[in-house]
Amino acid sequence: MRAHKGLLMRYLGSVEHVLEKLARERDPGIAPATSIFLLILLVSVAAFTSPFPLRPGSFLPLLMAIVLSLASRELGAFLRLAGIASFFLAVVSLPLLFITPGTAFWTLRSGPLELSATWDGAFQALAFALRCLNAVCLAVAWTSYVGFNNLIRGLHVIDPTGTIPSMVFLTTRYVPLSIREAQKLIAAREARTLREPRLNTTWLLLASSCGDLFLRTFHRAWKVNLAMKSRCLSGSLTSLTSLKDCFRLGARDVLWALLALAYVLVMTLRVI
Amino acid sequence: MGREVLSCRGVWFRYPDGTEALRGVSFSVHQGEVVVLLGPNGAGKTTLLLVLAGLLEPSKGRVFFRGRDVRELGPELRKYVGLVFQDPDDQLFCPTVFDDIAFALRQIGLPEEEIRIRVLDLARELGIEHLLDKAPYRLSYGEKKKVAIATVLIYGPEVLLMDEPTASLSPRYVRFLEELVAEGVDSGRTFVIATQDVDFAYEVADYAYVLVEGRVEAEGRPGELLSDPELLEKAELREPRKLSEILLKRTGLAELPGRP
Numbered sequence: 001m002r003a004h005k006g007l008l009m010r011y012l013g014s015v016e017h018v019l020e021k022l023a024r025e026r027d028p029g030i031a032p033a034t035s036i037f038l039l040i041l042l043v044s045v046a047a048f049t050s051p052f053p054l055r056p057g058s059f060l061p062l063l064m065a066i067v068l069s070l071a072s073r074e075l076g077a078f079l080r081l082a083g084i085a086s087f088f089l090a091v092v093s094l095p096l097l098f099i100t101p102g103t104a105f106w107t108l109r110s111g112p113l114e115l116s117a118t119w120d121g122a123f124q125a126l127a128f129a130l131r132c133l134n135a136v137c138l139a140v141a142w143t144s145y146v147g148f149n150n151l152i153r154g155l156h157v158i159d160p161t162g163t164i165p166s167m168v169f170l171t172t173r174y175v176p177l178s179i180r181e182a183q184k185l186i187a188a189r190e191a192r193t194l195r196e197p198r199l200n201t202t203w204l205l206l207a208s209s210c211g212d213l214f215l216r217t218f219h220r221a222w223k224v225n226l227a228m229k230s231r232c233l234s235g236s237l238t239s240l241t242s243l244k245d246c247f248r249l250g251a252r253d254v255l256w257a258l259l260a261l262a263y264v265l266v267m268t269l270r271v272i
Numbered sequence: 273m274g275r276e277v278l279s280c281r282g283v284w285f286r287y288p289d290g291t292e293a294l295r296g297v298s299f300s301v302h303q304g305e306v307v308v309l310l311g312p313n314g315a316g317k318t319t320l321l322l323v324l325a326g327l328l329e330p331s332k333g334r335v336f337f338r339g340r341d342v343r344e345l346g347p348e349l350r351k352y353v354g355l356v357f358q359d360p361d362d363q364l365f366c367p368t369v370f371d372d373i374a375f376a377l378r379q380i381g382l383p384e385e386e387i388r389i390r391v392l393d394l395a396r397e398l399g400i401e402h403l404l405d406k407a408p409y410r411l412s413y414g415e416k417k418k419v420a421i422a423t424v425l426i427y428g429p430e431v432l433l434m435d436e437p438t439a440s441l442s443p444r445y446v447r448f449l450e451e452l453v454a455e456g457v458d459s460g461r462t463f464v465i466a467t468q469d470v471d472f473a474y475e476v477a478d479y480a481y482v483l484v485e486g487r488v489e490a491e492g493r494p495g496e497l498l499s500d501p502e503l504l505e506k507a508e509l510r511e512p513r514k515l516s517e518i519l520l521k522r523t524g525l526a527e528l529p530g531r532p
């Protein structure tokens with residue numbers, strides 16, 4: 001396989017791999033309600049606390065994420081996702097470097113156009129990227145620790161009608177499905193492409209088959225939906241038989257609540 | 273013969289693109305019976321199974337389970353009627369084989385411990401234990417077919433609808449399927465099997481329907497239908513091997529030519 005073809009396939013493969021890992025059924029011994037509440041708490045604290053001035057506490061969410069993914073034996077999947085997230089964050093936070101006013105340390109001139117990178121901008125971009133990275137990594141690690149399905153069941157606390165949980169459940173099934181369809185489509189087209197493939201042709205192939213991909217995925221999703229229905233004995237996709245199941249609290253729930261409280265205090269009071 | 277379990281009367285089905293896949297099909301299967309649906313590609317076998325499972329609603333006609341309209345039954349029907357899809361990729365949607373087999377049991381809220389025991393037992397019986405931790409889409413086609421059957425067998429529905437269960441499976445597995453059907457019938461289970469495999473059909477079936485272009489072309493005992501050359505021609509089928517052997521023996525032509 002040629003390197004460039006591998007790049008696209010590897011990217012799709014990684015995303016699919018991570019999603020599949022997250023969607024595995026796990027039994028962490030934590031009640032669905034606890035898992036969803038702690039997810040919201042841990043992630044929002046990480047997202048809304050400025051990492052500056054830099055101190056060990058700024059990296060606490062990242063550290064926790066690593067420990068959690070070690071505990072769920074998903075460090076590989078976690079690192080892949082952290083890599084993908086860092087790449088996108090770098091791209092997204094780059095404009096901050098130029099649009100924030102302040103003392104310029106580097107200026108790009110091209111005719112009438114002048115772009116200045118400022119120290120304040122660099123500071124802003126870094127703070128933004130680090131906050132997002134902290135939040136994303138913690139969310140992923142917590143999800144892989146408690147299992148996506150546990151969180152989806154926990155969503156019943158927020159939406160007892162079950163509409164949102166079912167939608168999220170279907171999404172976790174359909175996204176990997178469409179990625180697999182994309183992979184098959186690319187492979188099938190390339191098998192019938194007689195010219196020597198190039199980097200741009202691989203992307204062109206994907207771009208030109210977008211409509212096709214959409215239709216194929218839609219069709220497959222329709223069939224899979226029938227299959228789910230036919231084995232959905234309880235009438236609810238998330239296999240939650242009653243709302244009470246969400247609140248079966250145990251010792252672990254208490255332990256995690258205490259740990260989370262300690263984390264919130266450390267983060268907001270900037271103890272370390 | 274037991275009483276009628278699943279049936280339909282004058283069923284028409286039209287896909288959204290206008291294809292009229294079923295044109296007035298009437299069908300019935302009795303308790304403990306094995307019925308096969310035969311017919312050329314595109315005859316409407318898969319569509320009929322989806323309608324019988326209550327997954328597609330016919331544009332005309334009605335489907336009954338134990339005399340009750342399946343529209344009244346709603347999701348309750350699923351406990352009694354299980355469907356094994358033709359394409360296992362459609363059927364398997366969980367991240368691991370284990371999760372996929374356990375899906376139906378988790379739906380009814382069994383304790384995780386019991387689910388584990390049941391899944392392991394069934395996997396051992398089907399010889400797919402070593403696949404339990406794998407992702408379903410990473411399996412070979414034949415392995416997927418086996419897992420797909422396991423996902424339905426696990427909750428033991430009374431009526432099992434199987435769509436092309438023998439396609440691309442090894443002869444040994446086909447024999448295993450024949451045993452599975454025989455054992456199922458002994459314990460009172462009912463089977464409806466869509467297939468192109470006439471040998472398998474001849475082996476297991478009590479009754480057969482031949483579908484052509486969405487209509488029931490013929491119905492009757494498989495031995496009779498499968499020895500009618502005109503019908504075989506229409507349904508793009510051939511005579512089952514066992515039947516030809518009997519005929520050959522009768523006509524004294526049993527010595528088949530082979531390589532010297």
Ligand SMILES: Nc1ncnc2c1ncn2[C@@H]1O[C@H](COP(=O)(O)OP(=O)(O)OP(=O)(O)O)[C@@H](O)[C@H]1O
Binds near residue numbers: 319
């Ligand atoms: N989703 C769909 N949308 C539109 N037409 C469809 C769809 N699925 C099947 N058809 C059409 O309906 C007709 C019956 O299809 P069906 O899949 O029931 O045939 P089949 O007897 O199972 O064939 P095979 O032996 O090839 O599996 C065919 O003409 C097919 O093209």
Ligand SMILES: [Mg+2]
Binds near residue numbers: 317318319358435
């Ligand atoms: Mg079919």
